[in-house]
Amino acid sequence: MKKIFALFMAVVLVGITMTACSTNTKSSTGSTTTSEVTGSITAAGSSALAPLVQVAADNFQQLNPKASVNVSAGGSGTGLTQVANKSIDIGNSDVTAESKLTADQAATLKDHQICAIGVAAVVNSDVTVTNLSKQQLSDIFTGKITNWNQVGGADEAITLISRPESSGTRALFKQYALDNAVESSNTALSSDDSGTLETNIASTKGSIGYLAFSYLVGKYDVKKMSIDGVAPTLENVYNGSYPVWGTEHMYTNGDATGVTKAFLDYMGTDTFQTQMENLGYNVISKMTTAAGKH
Amino acid sequence: MICLIEKLKKEYLGRSIVTLLGIVIILVTLSITGFLFYKGLGTFVTYNHSVWEFLFSSDWKPADNFDGGGKVGAAIFIVGSLLISFLALLIATPFSIASAVFMTEISPILGKKLLQPAIGIFVGIPSVVYGWVGLTVLVPAIAHVFNLPYGFSVLAGGIVLALMIFPTITSVSVDAIENVDNGYKEASYALGTTRWQYIYKVMLPSATSGILTGVILGLARAFGEALAVAMVIGKMQTFPDNILSATNNMTAEIASDMGNSAQGGEFNDALWSMALLLLIISFIFILIMRIIAKKGEEVK
């Protein structure tokens, strides 16, 4: 027991000395914010949104050293349920609260729409096809087309790699790219998360799947597919020509106050919006009327 | 009076404390079981699905909202779980027992110095790392060896799980073997048996019930493991044709959809029913193994 305790103390001490050195230099610059934001909040939910919120939280804390924003993933359902339970302050979701929660629960929540996310069909780099029509895409994902030569490619079997049924990315892709055609689940492999799906597409020849734009920034191991001749880019989402995208929702229980409000306000600033686009997210306020509401 | 206080100090105090701790464990177990029953019965009570549909239908399309009306046939997942866990057990058990024998009887020095610490480390490797190594090394290897378009398969799941439960079965088996009365060994050697004869005819039979405990714990871990298996079985919603085809299992399905579905909705409740079923199936297996172990002891 003594030894464990000693070890523990040693770890703590090392921690103290290490950090004492590293932080001193930074705090001397001081903060420039006039009104201090103090307190700690938690945001959880959608895993597609979590990386963006994390970046926002990091920046936000630089500006407001006394505020703390904790970001977790856990899934849209978790985010919605927990914000309705008031366990967390912001519930991130790929879908509206009304679609998953009871009317009573949803009524207490306030939606903050800050960004949108596009979804692209991606293929293994050995696939030569670069464009598919919506019809071809539906036929592929419903299992009617099983070989790339049926859509102008080489003679190679198509391997479908999908996401779990409750995935927000899957819901968007199904609604806007497949026109609600029911994906064939008994011939499709499935990956729990975007990271694994990307690895699987990259390593499985002839495979096709779908990823949010945010996972495609600076990635060259998978190929993006145009739909009806339109490339999956942020611009094409803004001008309404690329149809597969959806609004991301950040819910608060009642009106946002304190740190939560300051944080959501920060996410809406111009400086952060530029950063948002660099990370592969669309800014909601820049959507043209041609794009409509998703 | 003094005697009573003395006795109180020396016996009853400690006794009460450990009894209380025993009760704490019972309470924790009962409350989790109760929680699972409460959550898991929702599918059948709130959303009016039949147990028959849940167990024997393979039509899985639960609605992710509070209206219900989806399909909750979980047969594919149940078959997947059973198949993969037993395959893992089949692969791991012989190796585990052999390693345990090696560590205790053949070369205790090598065993204690090398194998045992190595095993301790392997328990602590996060599932996701096992899964990732499986995904990047094992899955392509299986695709290559069997000339398949992809290597996601029951076999891949079984091998990854076997690797994960190997430490559990081995370390508990080592304990069981070390517990065998040393007198048996001396008596056997005195009778002129070889080492193998002693191991095979005396040691293993007397360690059976301990080894079985290890196997049960291994099976339990295999049953409950989610992340690693989910990464290598392909999660295809279909019954596997053979051990080289992809399928899905209960834990993988629970892990992938639990977080995304809203708590209390039909989808979420159906997943909780699966968790409950997992508990019930493990319970049945453990019961069966206990009966086997008991029979074994009676024969002895």
Place this chain on the structure above:
Amino acid sequence: MKSEHKNAIVADKIATVILYCIAGFFLLLLAGFTAYIIVKGIMAYQPGIFSFERTGIGVELFNTVYLVLISLIISVPIGVGAGIYMAEYAKAGKVTNYLRICIETLSSLPSIVIGLFGYLVFIYMTGSKYNLFAGALAVSILSLPLLTTVTEDAIRAVPSIYKEGSLAVGATHWQTIVQICLPVATPRIITGVILAAGRGFGEAAALLYTAGMSSNVNLNIWNPFDPMSLLCPFRPGDTLALHIWALKTESMTPNADQIANFSAAVLLVLIFAFSLGSRLLGARLDRKMSGK
């Protein structure tokens, strides 16, 4: 008779060779696996990775050790105590048996279920936010079955001669347990603790809904009751395993893979150090208690 004996010797030789092969095979496999992780980790090393900033894994490393220690402080007394109860005081027969089955069944539950149970009880019912302590409690539940079973087996394995001797010289049952059985059983209980700690080190799913996935600490605050302090157990915090999971699955940071690989190697070293440390401690306790 003679040939039979010869056969037995041949069988013995063959069995020995096979067992050596199996052990060797596994050692190679384990070594290969370890080497794979460590080498990948070393290749991913970059300066500043141990820093306590967002890009480093310093806080995660601290959280991992901290959370596992808290969970052991909670679960070891309960697990060992309950194990003693099961081995020594519980009336043999149906009840104990039923209990044991319950405990083993409990250990088969996916950790995500324990995590959601933990969320309901430790977060939702108590009205608190994600925190390390809740995570430690969830991990404690995970490791309790193992600790109880191992302790019970270890105490049962103490030769009855020891106990009889102690009781004969007038010690009470409890004194016998504490002074005779526990010391003898200690090395095996420690094996159990190592296994339990290992589960804590590697756990991710149970912590997702209890401890949260991010750590925000202000390293100028050392008051353990301040929620921004590193030492505060009631703050959200992610462990290395959860960090690896997040990096491998959903992260968009370009070097996420590298950090994840490096974290995996660090975790491996951490577990190795822990198991070595507890083994040494166990051996020392053993020497001390047995008076050698």
